[in-house]
Amino acid sequence: MNSGSAIDYRVERSTRASRLGGVFGLILLALLIAVPYASDRALMRLLIEMFYFIALAQMWNLLAGYGGLVSIGQQAFLGLGGYSLFVLTTHLGLGAVWSIPVAGFVGAAISLPVAFLVFRLRGHYFAIGTWVIAEIFLLGFAQITALGGGSGMSLPVSVVKSIASTRSGRDTAVYWVALAVVAAVITIVYLLLRSRHGLALTAIRDSERASSSLGVDNFKTKLLVYIFAAFGTAAIGALIFLTKLRISPSAAFDINWTTTVIFIVVIGGIGTIEGPILGTIVFFLLRESLADYGSWYLILLGATAVLVMLRAPQGLWGLIILKYDLHFFPVQQRLHLQTELPKDE
Amino acid sequence: MIEWINSIVQGVLTGGLYALFATGLAIIFGVMRLINITHGDLIVLAAFVAMVIIETTGLNPFLSMLAVLPIMFVFGYFLQRGILNFTLGDDLLPPLLVTFGLSIVIQNVLLQIFSADSQRLKVGSIETTSLHLTNNLAVGVFPLIIFVTAVVLIIILQYIFNSTDIGRAFRATSDDPTTAQLMGINNKHIFGLAMGVAMVLVGIAGVFLAIRTNFDPSIGPSRLLYAFEAVIMGGMGSLWGTLAGGIILGVAQNIGAKLDPGWQILAGHIAFLIVLIFRPRGLFPRTFDE
Numbered sequence A: 001m002n003s004g005s006a007i008d009y010r011v012e013r014s015t016r017a018s019r020l021g022g023v024f025g026l027i028l029l030a031l032l033i034a035v036p037y038a039s040d041r042a043l044m045r046l047l048i049e050m051f052y053f054i055a056l057a058q059m060w061n062l063l064a065g066y067g068g069l070v071s072i073g074q075q076a077f078l079g080l081g082g083y084s085l086f087v088l089t090t091h092l093g094l095g096a097v098w099s100i101p102v103a104g105f106v107g108a109a110i111s112l113p114v115a116f117l118v119f120r121l122r123g124h125y126f127a128i129g130t131w132v133i134a135e136i137f138l139l140g141f142a143q144i145t146a147l148g149g150g151s152g153m154s155l156p157v158s159v160v161k162s163i164a165s166t167r168s169g170r171d172t173a174v175y176w177v178a179l180a181v182v183a184a185v186i187t188i189v190y191l192l193l194r195s196r197h198g199l200a201l202t203a204i205r206d207s208e209r210a211s212s213s214l215g216v217d218n219f220k221t222k223l224l225v226y227i228f229a230a231f232g233t234a235a236i237g238a239l240i241f242l243t244k245l246r247i248s249p250s251a252a253f254d255i256n257w258t259t260t261v262i263f264i265v266v267i268g269g270i271g272t273i274e275g276p277i278l279g280t281i282v283f284f285l286l287r288e289s290l291a292d293y294g295s296w297y298l299i300l301l302g303a304t305a306v307l308v309m310l311r312a313p314q315g316l317w318g319l320i321i322l323k324y325d326l327h328f329f330p331v332q333q334r335l336h337l338q339t340e341l342p343k344d345e
Numbered sequence B: 001m002i003e004w005i006n007s008i009v010q011g012v013l014t015g016g017l018y019a020l021f022a023t024g025l026a027i028i029f030g031v032m033r034l035i036n037i038t039h040g041d042l043i044v045l046a047a048f049v050a051m052v053i054i055e056t057t058g059l060n061p062f063l064s065m066l067a068v069l070p071i072m073f074v075f076g077y078f079l080q081r082g083i084l085n086f087t088l089g090d091d092l093l094p095p096l097l098v099t100f101g102l103s104i105v106i107q108n109v110l111l112q113i114f115s116a117d118s119q120r121l122k123v124g125s126i127e128t129t130s131l132h133l134t135n136n137l138a139v140g141v142f143p144l145i146i147f148v149t150a151v152v153l154i155i156i157l158q159y160i161f162n163s164t165d166i167g168r169a170f171r172a173t174s175d176d177p178t179t180a181q182l183m184g185i186n187n188k189h190i191f192g193l194a195m196g197v198a199m200v201l202v203g204i205a206g207v208f209l210a211i212r213t214n215f216d217p218s219i220g221p222s223r224l225l226y227a228f229e230a231v232i233m234g235g236m237g238s239l240w241g242t243l244a245g246g247i248i249l250g251v252a253q254n255i256g257a258k259l260d261p262g263w264q265i266l267a268g269h270i271a272f273l274i275v276l277i278f279r280p281r282g283l284f285p286r287t288f289d290e
Helices: A017-040 A041-067 A075-090 A096-118 A123-141 A157-162 A167-194 A196-206 A207-212 A217-244 A255-268 A274-289 A294-313 A315-324 B003-032 B037-057 B061-080 B095-115 B140-165 B166-175 B176-182 B187-212 B220-234 B239-259 B260-276
Strands: A011-012 A334-337 B131-132 B139-142
Touching: A011 A123, A017 A041, A017 A167, A041 A167, A041 A196, A041 A217, A041 A255, A041 A334, A075 A096, A075 A217, A075 A255, A075 B166, A096 A157, A096 A167, A096 A217, A096 B260, A123 B220, A123 B260, A157 A167, A167 A217, A167 A334, A196 A217, A207 A217, A217 A294, A217 B139, A255 A274, A255 A315, A255 B095, A255 B139, A255 B220, A274 A294, A274 A315, A274 B139, A274 B140, A294 B095, A315 B166, B003 B037, B003 B139, B003 B166, B003 B187, B003 B220, B003 B239, B037 B061, B037 B187, B037 B220, B095 B220, B131 B140, B139 B140, B140 B166, B140 B187, B140 B239, B166 B176, B166 B187, B176 B187, B220 B239, B220 B260, B239 B260
Parallel strands: none
Antiparallel strands: A011 A334, B131 B139
């Protein structure tokens, strides 16, 4: 990255925040790895839940925030991943942890025929089409008696014991798996966005017309993102139902998974990696502090999302960028001039 | 054989109700290019408004519409001008996410006020009266009233859109908002009126829904899906297409239910996918939208 004849410049990606953040991130990761040694079950369960919501939010953000594919049917892949875990461990004898990536591949494979259908729908109708598909999954799985029909199934004791023989051992193992999944998701999304495909995606986010005129194959890029998000969402779904040990169609294909994720991403800041993380923290703060007020917390959440969308469509993280130019996960290149510009008089 | 014909006839009549759900949605999308995720919850809201009016005044549910429809019109106008107008533009996300947020708010406010109990509006003997077409084939009077209402409303809407000043203004703002504004049309006001008209249709649909089936605050989203499926199957911009879409959905659901009760709603969704595979723009598309 070097000089021209008249002006010295350098192009760089990392910012001071990202270098400091990298160090801070590693320390945080070390602390999070150590949590099971120092903490009780309740905190671990809360953190596991936060981990999978952050991971889900990253996937949805990639789809909607970057790919412009506003899906409200990602619960189709989440549930599919959950059911894959149950089938793979119970009927095919695969280890619970290995079932998570395999569930991802199941999700990716099913996303191809689904994409064939929903990619025929433009913009708004795409959203509804994905929702209809998820409803079909819900109603369809309720008809499969081998999977327990509408009442679902539990993970057999033998499978549960195979994770770890004691309850606290299981909690710790699942916690570490969840931490590994969220760390992997954030790393992969970050690397993806810094890659050639990420550049194409960011271009699509900013202007579909301009990106296609610059040689980006919009359709192919979007299709790849859709398949990738299906992979991730299904793998996270397997993780979620590994923590729950029980699955039913109405829990697996619940629209509320996607509803929550959408609120998290919108409030946190769509189209950034930091946004979904911040959004998850805000969501859990709201939920934990308003837990006693029943549906009021959902009313407040919905109203906040409406307000954010109308007043600050870039979300909370967008406001922070605007004010402090803070980037923990910088994906764009920045130009730094090292000598002063020649005076042009 | 007669059982199947019976299923199809009942399905066609159910389609009338779905067309009622869908026409409001079609107008909102047609005029404002706005996707309204709240639509189903607004139908349920109208049903609860009717319930409150009936409980306080003792009016017959049909007469309650005299109060429900103006309330819904005013509500729609201010919903559009106060919130939804600010979401319009090239970006797809704001209208989608704002109406999505509103949907959650409306559902939970209704839940907070009216609880999750199932409700129903009663109109007396007309609910159970039926006409015997042949010895084995009967149609309910009330489903028939809904179907005829849907047809009459579509005729009225076609007239409004094609032959009145306000209809021309609706079409003009829809086709080219900038030019319409240059011609002296106040787009924001027109959009408010269009939402008001759509909410009148929502009001009628809500009262009919509440008479025909049980309702509670959570049933909005599935009605939204039926409405969307009817609109997409019918084809953009065609109100008669929307009726056809509603009928296909109703017939598919009734045939599905006849095969196996668990297949009722599934069959409707599958019919929608089949139409989508062979006619991605719907059966009778009139506008081509990018």
